[in-house]
Amino acid sequence: MKRFYYFIKKAFQNLRHFFLINLITVGIISLSLLVLSTFFMVFLNLQTYLNKWKDQIQVSVYLADSNTPEDISLIQKKINSFPQVKKLSLITKEEALSFFKDSFPGQKKALESLKDNPLPASMDIQLQDEYRGPDEVNFFALQIKKIPGVEDVEYGQTWIEGYANFLRFMRSAALAVGVVILLATIFIISNTIKLTLFARKDEIEIMKLVGATNFFIRVPFFIEGILQGLLGAFFALIVLFVFYQLFSNWIAQSSYFSLKFFKIFFLPLPHLLLITAVGMITGFLGSFFSLGKYLKYE
Amino acid sequence: MIQMFHVYKNYSPKYPALSDISLKIEKGEFVFIFGPSGAGKTTLLKLIFGAEHPSKGQIIVNGMNFGRIKKSTLPLLRRRMGFVFQDFKLLNHRTVFDNVGLALEVVGLKKTEIKRKVQQVLKHVGLLSRINTVPLVLSGGEQQRVAIARAIVNEPALLLADEPTGNLDAELTKEIMKLFKIINAWGTTIVIATHDKNLLNFNPTKVVALEKGKIKGVFVAGRKGAEEAATPEGSIN
Numbered sequence: 448m449k450r451f452y453y454f455i456k457k458a459f460q461n462l463r464h465f466f467l468i469n470l471i472t473v474g475i476i477s478l479s480l481l482v483l484s485t486f487f488m489v490f491l492n493l494q495t496y497l498n499k500w501k502d503q504i505q506v507s508v509y510l511a512d513s514n515t516p517e518d519i520s521l522i523q524k525k526i527n528s529f530p531q532v533k534k535l536s537l538i539t540k541e542e543a544l545s546f547f548k549d550s551f552p553g554q555k556k557a558l559e560s561l562k563d564n565p566l567p568a569s570m571d572i573q574l575q576d577e578y579r580g581p582d583e584v585n586f587f588a589l590q591i592k593k594i595p596g597v598e599d600v601e602y603g604q605t606w607i608e609g610y611a612n613f614l615r616f617m618r619s620a621a622l623a624v625g626v627v628i629l630l631a632t633i634f635i636i637s638n639t640i641k642l643t644l645f646a647r648k649d650e651i652e653i654m655k656l657v658g659a660t661n662f663f664i665r666v667p668f669f670i671e672g673i674l675q676g677l678l679g680a681f682f683a684l685i686v687l688f689v690f691y692q693l694f695s696n697w698i699a700q701s702s703y704f705s706l707k708f709f710k711i712f713f714l715p716l717p718h719l720l721l722i723t724a725v726g727m728i729t730g731f732l733g734s735f736f737s738l739g740k741y742l743k744y745e
Numbered sequence: 746m747i748q749m750f751h752v753y754k755n756y757s758p759k760y761p762a763l764s765d766i767s768l769k770i771e772k773g774e775f776v777f778i779f780g781p782s783g784a785g786k787t788t789l790l791k792l793i794f795g796a797e798h799p800s801k802g803q804i805i806v807n808g809m810n811f812g813r814i815k816k817s818t819l820p821l822l823r824r825r826m827g828f829v830f831q832d833f834k835l836l837n838h839r840t841v842f843d844n845v846g847l848a849l850e851v852v853g854l855k856k857t858e859i860k861r862k863v864q865q866v867l868k869h870v871g872l873l874s875r876i877n878t879v880p881l882v883l884s885g886g887e888q889q890r891v892a893i894a895r896a897i898v899n900e901p902a903l904l905l906a907d908e909p910t911g912n913l914d915a916e917l918t919k920e921i922m923k924l925f926k927i928i929n930a931w932g933t934t935i936v937i938a939t940h941d942k943n944l945l946n947f948n949p950t951k952v953v954a955l956e957k958g959k960i961k962g963v964f965v966a967g968r969k970g971a972e973e974a975a976t977p978e979g980s981i982n
Binding site: 450453464465649650652653654655656657658659660661663 | 817820821822823824828834835836838839847848850851852853895899
């Protein structure tokens with residue numbers, strides 16, 4: 448414990464002694480993490496926005512005209528027993544016709560000339576959140592179609608598939624870009640720390656001369672790397688928050704009507720912790736790999 | 746203290762840095778490794794200090810066979826040795842106290858003990874008044890005395906010095922050599938590598954003359970004969 452306290456003290460002492468070089472390192476780490484966290488924030492906002500479309504997914508079940516009111520009630524019961532169903536609304540033939548008449552008043556005459564009501568009875572089904580994926584909707588529709596008395600099931604298949612494809616594409620693209628940015632961040636941070644260590648190779652050499660073990664030399668450097676990462680993440684998130692506030696204000700005051708309803712949110716806590724962890728881990732790994740090179744020499 | 750048996754060191758097969766070095770240095774001796782630049786003096790010191798490993802042969806320092814020790818034991822052995830270099834190798838952004846205390850921090854001594862020992866050793870080398878100064882504002886001789894203080898603060902059995910007066914004028918050289926003599930009088934074995942024949946006037950107990958990686962001869966003080974002819978001047982007094 449006493450040793451650990453010594454190492455922490457030493458790390459802080461080194462941060463102070465090499466103030467300028469550490470300031471530059473922390474600055475570069477901050478910039479790298481700012482790019483990463485901005486990307487995270489844009490991606491998360493976009494994803495949430497796209498997920499809102501999902502809420503509008505609805506399945507329409509059209510019933511055969513041959514169904515008696517008892518049959519319809521039985522079908523309704525059967526469908527309601529599916530765990531996927533959140534809400535079911537029945538639209539009788541009469542209701543459908545009246546809705547049609549209200550929606551298309553120009554067609555009133557044409558409809559009146561018909562002997563029978565050509566519109567089928569139907570049910571509009573809202574699904575539970577977890578069953579709104581394209582595969583789940585498709586599976587549900589197939590099962591409903593099998594129920595006797597059901598003539599057709601519609602759920603905007605093409606739209607859902609297009610949306611799912613877009614979401615898949617966006618996720619893959621985001622993953623690829625995210626990985627590239629993350630690797631670039633790790634590369635930049637570890638190289639910056641490597642340069643810092645290069646400037647201090649004499650110190651490492653002298654410590655070895657006086658009989659310091661590799662452990663004794665390493666630990667303060669590791670702590671320093673972690674602290675640099677922590678400080679870098681802290682400043683990056685502060686700058687991101689300032690940008691976020693400015694952007695939110697700009698949107699709120701925007702004269703574009705559609706933008707006013709577009710609310711962006713800041714990174715949630717788990718993501719803030721993740722960015723901080725990325726900073727600290729890369730700071731540690733940067734020191735770890737760069738130091739190895741200097742400790743090889745005896 | 747130091748024994749070398751048929752030691753070879755090759756960095757490239759064509760130009761061996763050291764060839765067939767056999768040498769014995771007793772406890773308490775004051776030894777010069779003497780020879781021109783490129784003779785292999787620094788390589789010889791590096792072998793004693795464990796910074797290099799021999800290509801062939803055996804080296805025993807303080808009873809430990811350097812060919813057989815584990816890498817992790819090397820720092821522990823170094824704590825029983827002191828080193829002084831021509832370029833001082835001081836941490837210029839740290840105070841004199843920090844520089845000297847580093848050797849004690851490494852051992853894990855308490856803060857109060859470090860303070861006491863550093864003050865004591867700085868008093869010995871005449872730099873107590875400069876304890877809170879950074880090395881860059883000190884003269885060359887003072888910087889070398891700081892390096893010596895760091896080398897002896899652990900009371901090592903062996904002190905190695907590579908051209909310790911190479912950057913100093915005649916007056917400061919005399920001062921530093923006097924200090925080495927005092928440390929030697931305390932019982933510390935001292936091995937100094939130098940190309941400066943003037944240093945041979947400081948009464949070493951032994952002079953090992955090196956040339957092109959080979960021992961040309963060993964002069965032992967107070968002994969006449971074949972060994973004496975080995976030193977370039979034939980005599981050191």
